[in-house]
Amino acid sequence: MRLTSLIARQAGAAALLLAACTQTQPVQEVPVAAEIAPVVTGAFYEEAGVEQVWSDENFDKLLAALKGLSSHGLNPEDYNLDTLEAVRGDAAERDRLATAAWLMAASHLLQGKLDPVSIEANWTIPARQDDIAARLESALETGEIAATLDALAPQQPIYQLMRTELAAQEAMEQEPIAAVEDGPALKPGMTGPRVAALRARLVQLGLLEDGAESDVFDEATKTAVETLQADQGLDIDGVAGASTLRALNRGTAERIAQLRVNLERWRWLPDTLGRRHLRANIAAFEVTAFEDGVAQRTHLLIVGKPYRRTPVFSDEIEYIIFNPWWETPDSLARADKLPMFQKDPGAVARLGFQVLDRAGNVVDPAGIDWNALKASTFPYRLRQAPGPLNALGQVKIMFPNPHNVYLHDTPSRGLFAEQQRAFSSGCLRTQFPIDLAKWLLAETPGWDSAAVDAAVDSGKETRADLAARVPVHILYLTTVSDGAGGVRYLDDIYDRDAAVLAALDAPPAPVAEAELAR
The missing domain is CATH 2.40.440.10 (L,D-transpeptidase catalytic domain-like)
Structure with a gap:
């Protein structure tokens, strides 16, 4: 059977997969490629026989492309890398799993891993559309597996800027931060261990001169807090309240998480x-x-x-x-x-x-x-x-x-x-x-x-x-964008980021065949 005919049949499986991946459901129940593969691709391969559409070279490129999904803030393990490696010697099963993994990655890059309605109940913006079957055909014929997947992601400059920033943050040494515990706002004139932690964090950020340890919120500390507030777009009052403490405690891991959340929002x-x-x-x-x-x-x-x-x-x-x-x-x-x-x-x-x-x-x-x-x-x-x-x-x-x-x-x-x-x-x-x-x-x-x-x-x-x-x-x-080629990290004033991050991090749950058959 010609490749174009195989891909045309694959379009039906792609539609099933896309619907399964973006249906309105609790966000922790996003399906996993290994569980979907036998269902969405089974009928296709039964009709097509055991004809192999994934060459050894393209299969290796697929594994590399799936690992590269981390550059989009997605978790490569969601696409069942271990199982794909394990079935390398079983041509028919390998083909099924490879196809399902590619389709799932394509759907997540095109429309997001999560259904936006499950996060934002009032969401009314239509999802991005593309001919996934044609994309898969092109990927298999040209061998441009990763590039074809990347082309399905948003092409807006801000999305690419955030990917660049994500790579830079992931390359940085994960230095432990001198976090300040939550509590009442810290103000000039106050003393105590939380003030000492505040000063230590300001020293770590290069906003306060590294000198003798102190637990006094003095004028220098107030000036350092105001500098941080100005940089972060916060109210400049010299008081370390909740928003200022969140900015102070934002380390590399927090920046990475914030970038992943917003990359997902752009895919919606x-x-x-x-x-x-x-x-x-x-x-x-x-x-x-x-x-x-x-x-x-x-x-x-x-x-x-x-x-x-x-x-x-x-x-x-x-x-x-x-x-x-x-x-x-x-x-x-x-x-x-x-x-x-x-x-x-x-x-x-x-x-x-x-x-x-x-x-x-x-x-x-x-x-x-x-x-x-x-x-x-x-x-x-x-x-x-x-x-x-x-x-x-x-x-x-x-x-x-x-x-x-x-x-x-x-x-x-x-x-x-x-x-x-x-x-x-x-x-x-x-x-x-x-x-x-x-x-x-x-x-x-x-x-x-x-x-x-x-x-x-x-x-x-x-x-x-x-x-x-x-x-x-x-x-x-x-x-x-900060307007100068970098990224600004804003205060999560409504505490909405956590729900998106939790859903992105949750391991996909199995989807019953009966659910996909509906």
Whole structure:
């Protein structure tokens, strides 16, 4: 049977394998090549006979390529290297296992080892697609086993930059770090063994002069902490709180783990996120506008508090509203505004709120006994009129979604001076949103810069519909380019990295034949 015919039949096995590897299931149950091989390739080889598609040379190249998967942050042992070595002398079994191992590696490089929905429940970004059968045919015919697999991985510069950084970190000597134990924030003037450990770690990082041992948080220690905070994009306050301690305790092993997690996240993303699109990185507190793959502008963000996390999802921007009314979400009306109005009833009028009953009728707030109301039975809707105190500021950028999350202005612009800006109730407050709105409307007739300025200056609520929707991707990436050829390691503000790392490290579990047959 010709190789092309064999590969065409292999496509069915590839589809089964890809579905098995990326199905929505607990992440620890990702299948292993040795367990899948007899199922997904059995029917193919029964029909094809025992014809061998893996030459001895290509088989050796496959083993080397599987070992090289560590450069992508994947564990080569997940592809059953020991068993492949053990069956070298059994041509038929070797072929089955080699094919299954290649297909699994291909699927993991193409779409990730993990199903992103199992990590990010709101994930809506479509997976990357490719003709795996054609790729396998090419690999076997040319002998470019590793190169063909590498070509299935993301080709974005940041992915390749992180692979380079991963190799550099793995080549470094695994020096034990002088870790500082978790505990209360360490502040100037404090003393004790944790301060002594803090100073030792700062010396190890080259931020504090190596001198006599001390357990005093002195001025030199404060300066060293501030230097670290500036380098790591943390609030520069000279206090070693939780975020600063995480940065202090990040050694080579922690950097490697963080890179592996984010390499996996990039494998979940498509090759293109849109000709013109916005990419908001929660962990970096910024949103970047891209056109034809090139970053055009970056705006600072305020993201959700750790207990009101901004969700990770993808959508499309449809329209922009200037001088918006703020339709206060019911959850915020109950949890935030009701307690405020109970303490200060005058805030209703002072802040420009309008109170409506459930039928939509405007209610005079002066006639409401706010202290008699309960959050569980709050009977009103709240709206805030356009103006300088409006929670949305002068503009909101809309991509209707079930999370009620969007990009908008804010009257609290002083918060952009902070380095870590997790202050919102989930939405993305955006610095200079009018400029961002102008970029989004650049291809919409009738909405040049002057038209936008006029709409804002009118003080009236005005809607501008985009001529073409612009994709917006809200992501969570904790390693990013530093803009100078290196990698920045960001604080994992929502503690999301651990779940991805645990799933990457978990040994794949067997998958029953009945499951793969569905």
